[in-house]
Amino acid sequence: MAIIHSVIFSLKHGKGSPEEKQFLEDGRTKLSSIPAVKDFRVFRQVSPKNDYDFGFSMTFESEADYEAYNVHPIHADFVANRWKKEVERFLEIDYNEI
Template sequence: MITDAFVHNVFFWLKNPADTATFVEGVKGLANIKHLRDVHVGVPVPSDKPIIESSYHVSLLTIFNSVEDHDLYQVDPIHEDFLANYVKQYVERVMVTDSVDA
């Protein structure tokens, strides 16, 4: 169980799904940001269950020790480079959820 964490989930819908592999490589580069506790980059599992959201192309789950670490991640040059060189070029839609321990 993950405890004492700030969890940041990002779901990306790409302009062109054929760019998924290139975009995934860009997302994986975010793992080099020192403020992260853990990171997972994924793609949806095909499902015919209506409750499962699988229309996105790439997901990013990041875990931080604190909201302060998350805030430092947001302004890290690696993250800013990702926004400028991947998100602006490849992404049509983004959904973000943040959560802390209940």
């Protein structure tokens, strides 16, 4: 069964800054290059109902694909060298269709 993986987050960088733009583009380029990732998307939060700024969303065809993504070297490197340093806070949501 397919899994939709979403992370909703805010960055430490100033809004509209070159660093913010670079983080979002690097996330798109690097994470979408992982073979198990399908339908990778980058979103900007527009609702006043929460104060997160962005979202990454992707789909995996199976639990095995999701697990492969989590341990993939590109993902591990992005988390260690970008995410942990540049993301101020986040909420992770993993779900599948009923």
